[in-house]
Amino acid sequence: xxxxxxxxxxxxxxxxxxxxxxxxxxxxxxxxxxxxxxxxxxxxxxxxxxxxxxxxxxxxxxxxxxxxxxxxxxxxxxxxxxxxxxxxxxxxxxxxxxxxxxxxxxxxxxxxxxxxxxxxxxxxxxxxxxxxxxxxxxxxxxxxxxxxxxxxxxxxxxxxxxxxxxxxxxxxxxxxxxxxxxxxxxxxxxxxxxxxxxxxxxxxxxxxxxxxxxxxxxxxxxxxxxxxxxxxxxxxxxxxxxxxxxxxxxxxxxxxxxxxxxxxxxxxxxxxxxxxxxxxxxxxxxxxxxxxxxx
Amino acid sequence: xxxxxxxxxxxxxxxxxxxxxxxxxxxxxxxxxxxxxxxxxxxxxxxxxxxxxxxxxxxxxxxxxxxxxxxxxxxxxxxxxxxxxxxxxxxxxxxxxxxxxxxxxxxxxxxxxxxxxxxxxxxxxxxxxxxxxxxxxxxxxxxxxxxxxxxxxxxxxxxxxxxxxxxxxxxxxxxxxxxxxxxxxxxxxxxxxxxxxxxxxxxxxxxxxxxxxxxxxxxxxxxxxxxxxxxxxxxxxxxxxxxxxxxxxxxxxxxxxxxxxxxxxxxxxxxxxxxxxxxxxxxxxxxxxxxxxxxxxxxxxxxxxxxxxxxxxxxxxxxxxxxxxxxxxxxxxxxxxxxxxxxxxxxxxxxxxxxxxxxxxxxxxxxxxxxxxxxxxxxxxxxxxxxxxxxxxxxxxxxxxxxxxxxxxxxxxxxxxxxxxxxxxxxxxxxxxxxxxxxxxxxxxxxxxxxxxxxxxxxxxxxxxxxxxxxxxxxxxxxxxxxxxxxxxxxxxxxxxxxxxxxxxxxx
Numbered sequence: 001x002x003x004x005x006x007x008x009x010x011x012x013x014x015x016x017x018x019x020x021x022x023x024x025x026x027x028x029x030x031x032x033x034x035x036x037x038x039x040x041x042x043x044x045x046x047x048x049x050x051x052x053x054x055x056x057x058x059x060x061x062x063x064x065x066x067x068x069x070x071x072x073x074x075x076x077x078x079x080x081x082x083x084x085x086x087x088x089x090x091x092x093x094x095x096x097x098x099x100x101x102x103x104x105x106x107x108x109x110x111x112x113x114x115x116x117x118x119x120x121x122x123x124x125x126x127x128x129x130x131x132x133x134x135x136x137x138x139x140x141x142x143x144x145x146x147x148x149x150x151x152x153x154x155x156x157x158x159x160x161x162x163x164x165x166x167x168x169x170x171x172x173x174x175x176x177x178x179x180x181x182x183x184x185x186x187x188x189x190x191x192x193x194x195x196x197x198x199x200x201x202x203x204x205x206x207x208x209x210x211x212x213x214x215x216x217x218x219x220x221x222x223x224x225x226x227x228x229x230x231x232x233x234x235x236x237x238x239x240x241x242x243x244x245x246x247x248x249x250x251x252x253x254x255x256x257x258x259x260x261x262x263x264x265x266x267x268x269x270x271x272x273x274x275x276x277x278x279x280x281x282x283x284x285x286x287x288x289x290x291x292x293x294x295x
Numbered sequence: 296x297x298x299x300x301x302x303x304x305x306x307x308x309x310x311x312x313x314x315x316x317x318x319x320x321x322x323x324x325x326x327x328x329x330x331x332x333x334x335x336x337x338x339x340x341x342x343x344x345x346x347x348x349x350x351x352x353x354x355x356x357x358x359x360x361x362x363x364x365x366x367x368x369x370x371x372x373x374x375x376x377x378x379x380x381x382x383x384x385x386x387x388x389x390x391x392x393x394x395x396x397x398x399x400x401x402x403x404x405x406x407x408x409x410x411x412x413x414x415x416x417x418x419x420x421x422x423x424x425x426x427x428x429x430x431x432x433x434x435x436x437x438x439x440x441x442x443x444x445x446x447x448x449x450x451x452x453x454x455x456x457x458x459x460x461x462x463x464x465x466x467x468x469x470x471x472x473x474x475x476x477x478x479x480x481x482x483x484x485x486x487x488x489x490x491x492x493x494x495x496x497x498x499x500x501x502x503x504x505x506x507x508x509x510x511x512x513x514x515x516x517x518x519x520x521x522x523x524x525x526x527x528x529x530x531x532x533x534x535x536x537x538x539x540x541x542x543x544x545x546x547x548x549x550x551x552x553x554x555x556x557x558x559x560x561x562x563x564x565x566x567x568x569x570x571x572x573x574x575x576x577x578x579x580x581x582x583x584x585x586x587x588x589x590x591x592x593x594x595x596x597x598x599x600x601x602x603x604x605x606x607x608x609x610x611x612x613x614x615x616x617x618x619x620x621x622x623x624x625x626x627x628x629x630x631x632x633x634x635x636x637x638x639x640x641x642x643x644x645x646x647x648x649x650x651x652x653x654x655x656x657x658x659x660x661x662x663x664x665x666x667x668x669x670x671x672x673x674x675x676x677x678x679x680x681x682x683x684x685x686x687x688x689x690x691x692x693x694x695x696x697x698x699x700x701x702x703x704x705x706x707x708x709x710x711x712x713x714x715x716x717x718x719x720x721x722x723x724x725x726x727x728x729x730x731x732x733x734x735x736x737x738x739x740x741x742x743x744x745x746x747x748x749x750x751x752x753x754x755x756x757x758x759x760x761x762x763x764x765x766x767x768x769x770x771x772x773x774x775x776x777x778x779x780x781x782x783x784x785x786x787x788x789x790x791x792x793x794x795x796x797x798x799x800x801x802x803x
Contacts, residue, residue, distance in 0.1 A: 020690040022723035023716050028690065028730075029723075118690045118730030120722065294716040 027120025040194030051096030176214030533600020544609030606666030
């Protein structure tokens with residue numbers, strides 16, 4: 001059995017963490033956003049979490065508060081000087097951030113203990129959390145092994161790109177995963193994520209079979225998404241696929257400009273009426289429960 | 296302004312109703328009388344603005360808050376009111392409607408309406424839920440329209456029962472400003488489904504407060520307690536004779552450093568506050584004749600169950616000033632060292648108050664109170680709260696303030712402002728509430744950021760009423776306090792921030 005001691009030293013590159021979130025799974029959750037993503041979605045709301053810093057230093061001159069300094073070939077970020085104006089993120093050529101930090105499993109456990117009574121669980125998100133899979137497995141295993149933390153549920157928020165071997169390592173300590181499906185047909189999925197859909201579909205089926213698909217999330221982008229056919233009904237292929245998953249909660253996310261950079265700033269935002277149409281099309285076929293964005 | 300000029304202004308104010316004018320005129324007359332004799336140091340502390348009598352009026356002829364034993368009243372009726380004991384649900388509601396009009400308080404309206412579910416359960420008889428719903432809904436509308444004061448407070452729970460559930464349902468349906476509502480929570484007798492109904496109501500209308508029942512029960516005695524006004528815990532069958540308040544900010548401003556604050560000014564001003572309490576309570580108990588009331592004669596209240604409330608406010612500013620004077624950068628609410636300094640100040644205040652005898656006090660001592668503010672306060676944060684606009688996330692907010700709660704026996708309240716996203720996830724609110732109680736908090740209150748009905752300190756106002764009041768006046772007495780507060784503090788510029796105020800009736 002894994003103990004805190006032998007895995008407590010494993011670390012992750014963390015973009016940020018929040019002790020309170022009510023939008024990353026049921027109840028109040030501590031959320032860890034891990035840095036780095038293997039998808040390249042043009043409509044990403046957190047593009048600065050995609051890349052990993054290579055310490056090129058391009059961000060340093062633009063920092064107005066002197067929070068970034070080049071030291072021995074790497075960029076050092078001083079949180080106490082930072083005003084979070086985010087000019088460093090704009091300057092970064094690789095969609096990374098100098099404002100990440102390393103956190104060990106032991107440090108995350110200490111946070112969970114500090115906020116313990118106020119938490120329902122933890123959600124590890126990103127970036128793409130499974131790009132740092134050994135950390136996630138070690139963290140969840142340590143939580144499950146600690147008698148004072150076992151009441152916390154361990155959820156993963158993922159793009160579904162993890163392969164079967166990876167899932168098999170994670171499943172024993174995972175309570176549930178929330179997976180994005182950003183397009184249905186291969187070409188659409190590719191244009192909205194930069195990757196094919198095959199692994200995502202396989203992950204959804206694997207998780208559903210294991211009873212650990214906590215939520216399927218569909219991203220609706222006006223004029224680009226293909227969940228509905230020309231007649232406004234649920235795409236027949238998608239319907240057949242959803243049938244194979246069995247009953248799964250579905251959350252609809254509409255594309256918004258918040259945080260987005262580049263070409264997707266020219267895309268249209270999804271109106272609530274459009275999400276209502278998709279929601280109804282899903283419900284008519286018996287899928288769901290379907291939830292809409294809170295705002 | 297002279298008495299005549301004040302009264303001229305009151306009688307001509309187009310925005311006040313005749314009843315509101317009567318109340319303001321009475322207050323003006325009371326304040327034309329001389330104050331009870333005060334030692335020079337007390338008067339000086341008041342003149343400095345460090346010590347405040349909460350504008351209760353110069354001569355306290357009625358207690359600040361009264362908590363009658365309504366259960367006894369429903370059992371025995373009232374010879375003085377010529378009422379036989381009620382025999383059914385309708386008669387019980389009628390009896391309460393009558394008695395409420397004879398319960399005085401600082402606002403002129405009753406601030407405590409009793410543990411309504413427990414009071415009414417014996418009268419339910421054969422009535423089904425639909426009949427009870429109709430009768431209680433009428434009663435709820437009556438309370439809001441006839442006793443329109445958001446300080447008026449109903450208590451329900453901690454056990455699950457039909458009346459408790461119906462009151463929550465009706466309160467969520469009507470979304471009225473009045474009455475204020477507290478749901479008692481006891482892990483031993485409150486099912487999660489009842490707490491869930493409570494927190495779903497919070498998401499709808501900012502009510503109820505959730506009360507940590509076991510911690511209050513241990514503070515008081517077997518006759519119990521009530522949660523009244525905004526937000527005070529007091530002995531049932533008694534109440535608060537008076538409330539005075541110290542500005543910790545004012546004390547910190549005078550202090551050269553932390554040492555001087557703790558050893559010189561804190562004891563000095565605590566003593567002045569205690570002497571002000573003595574002088575005000577002496578008039579009420581020894582000269583006013585209040586305790587000859589039928590409420591005493593019929594055993595609904597006892598003189599010995601009244602207790603003074605020793606209020607403080609401006610903890611946040613005091614801590615930040617003292618941190619500055621010690622050359623420390625940490626800020627209250629965000630820095631562990633600053634938060635712990637706050638906890639030490641609370642401990643010191645508590646040690647002082649629990650050691651200082653008071654002649655007119657249940658238990659022989661005043662009870663420490665984290666005071667929610669007056670509508671006239673500027674640049675000073677209510678009680679021990681974190682300044683609005685500077686609050687950390689809700690979880691860190693609760694962790695920073697929970698250690699204060701053990702010290703403030705007559706009431707302390709924090710108000711969390713939550714994003715509207717919480718409506719889709721009431722489980723998160725439930726978790727925060729149970730977590731807060733596990734951390735030792737005495738009560739839990741929250742606002743959702745886009746609600747019309749929002750909490751101003753411990754009482755509710757409708758944002759739309761405040762806007763309308765400026766033009767048309769309001770039938771709700773507390774709207775003008777909220778209006779005053781929101782003009783002074785910019786409450787509406789910042790979504791629904793909680794303010795701290797309690798208050799003098801408007802600004803006369």
